Amino acid sequence: xxxxxxxxxxxxxxxxxxxxxxxxxxxxxxSSIPFSLKSNVFQLLDQDPLLKAKKICKLLDYDYKxxxxxxxxxxxxxxxxxxxxxxxxxxxxSNYPDSQNHVRATCRVPECLxxxxxxxxxxxxxxxxxxxxxxxxxxxxxxxxxxxxxxxEWFENGTVxxxxxxxxxxxxxxxxxxxxxxxxxxxxxxxxxxAFQESIRWGGAHDVYETKERLPYKKIxxxxxxxxxxxxxxxxxxxxAIEVEWARIPGLERLENRLNSIEVLQxxxxxxxxxxxxxxxxxxxxxxxxxxxxESAPGKSGQPPKNIGVV
Numbered sequence: 190x191x192x193x194x195x196x197x198x199x200x201x202x203x204x205x206x207x208x209x210x211x212x213x214x215x216x217x218x219x220s221s222i223p224f225s226l227k228s229n230v231f232q233l234l235d236q237d238p239l240l241k242a243k244k245i246c247k248l249l250d251y252d253y254k255x256x257x258x259x260x261x262x263x264x265x266x267x268x269x270x271x272x273x274x275x276x277x278x279x280x281x282x283s284n285y286p287d288s289q290n291h292v293r294a295t296c297r298v299p300e301c302l303x304x305x306x307x308x309x310x311x312x313x314x315x316x317x318x319x320x321x322x323x324x325x326x327x328x329x330x331x332x333x334x335x336x337x338x339x340x341x342e343w344f345e346n347g348t349v350x351x352x353x354x355x356x357x358x359x360x361x362x363x364x365x366x367x368x369x370x371x372x373x374x375x376x377x378x379x380x381x382x383x384a385f386q387e388s389i390r391w392g393g394a395h396d397v398y399e400t401k402e403r404l405p406y407k408k409i410x411x412x413x414x415x416x417x418x419x420x421x422x423x424x425x426x427x428x429x430a431i432e433v434e435w436a437r438i439p440g441l442e443r444l445e446n447r448l449n450s451i452e453v454l455q456x457x458x459x460x461x462x463x464x465x466x467x468x469x470x471x472x473x474x475x476x477x478x479x480x481x482x483x484e485s486a487p488g489k490s491g492q493p494p495k496n497i498g499v500v
Contacts, residue, residue: 226256230263238428240264268425294351294362295392295437298370299381304345310375317373319343331369338365351389362389393417393436403429 229249233240242261246253251260304310314329315321322328322342329343338361342350353362363386369375376382404423412418421432 226251226259227263230260231267234264234267238425293391293393293436294353294359294389296349296351296366296385296389297347298343298349299376299385301381302370302375303347314343314373314375317375319369319373338368341365341369350392357394359389359391363387391437394434396433396435397427397430398433399427399430401429404431 226249230245233245233248240248242257242264243253245251245260245264246257249260301307302310311321311329319329319331322330327345331341331343332339339351339353341352344350349366351362351365353365366386366389367382370385371382376385406423407421408424409420412420417436417438419434421434422430424430424432426432
């Protein structure tokens with residue numbers, strides 16, 4: 190079937206431009222799109238920047254098969270248009286920014302659960318409900334699906350990483366560790382379990398502080414080396430918020446353990462010194478008593494007693 194003749198698409202005398210004809214067919218498709226689609230998509234994205242094309246079609250009651258490509262194009266335009274966002278929106282280095290706000294706590298398992306020293310620990314943990322990760326780090330993963338408190342990763346070197354969901358507090362982290370190690374009877378001794386829970390420390394977090402206005406994109410990495418701190422504003426995941434990501438300095442836990450061991454040794458040395466001082470005081474008191482007894486005895490020093498006869 191020959192294309193319809195149009196005066197506006199003539200290319201020379203008596204010639205028709207097929208590329209222009211394809212553009213005309215596309216224009217007929219665009220004309221069937223609702224007039225307010227663009228404004229409706231932009232309004233929804235202003236409210237929630239994380240909406241995808243399928244969810245937007247569902248909210249606007251559009252057929253996804255018919256309008257999905259156009260909604261996706263309008264969403265891309267909203268994200269990358271300099272007219273809409275003159276300062277830019279989103280990270281320039283990654284198309285998949287972090288969208289999960291979480292806090293991570295770290296600790297180390299007791300010596301009785303050393304997987305390198307005791308190989309029988311791995312099958313016991315898998316039988317208790319832990320799942321082995323497919324990565325090369327040979328980590329074990331435990332999730333509490335019933336209460337959804339968070340997620341635990343147990344690495345082969347003994348390090349435990351605890352990701353806690355909101356509301357975030359140390360009590361939830363210790364509860365999660367108690368259910369993963371105590372309820373599964375991997376740690377049967379209550380004293381060891383309590384000491385293990387008390388050793389949990391915060392290892393990092395991703396905090397989000399929202400504002401009423403959209404912020405320009407900025408990533409501050411000045412404090413990465415000294416403090417492991419990154420500050421971001423206007424990222425695609427939270428365009429109207431200030432994000433603070435921090436993590437504990439590597440090796441800090443080892444230094445803390447060394448300092449704790451030094452403090453313990455100092456306390457033991459002080460106790461030993463106190464005992465030595467008390468012992469010396471007792472010896473001095475005993476010597477003083479002996480000298481007093483000798484002085485109070487009959488006869489002067491250097492002379493025999495009177496009641497002793499000379500043979």
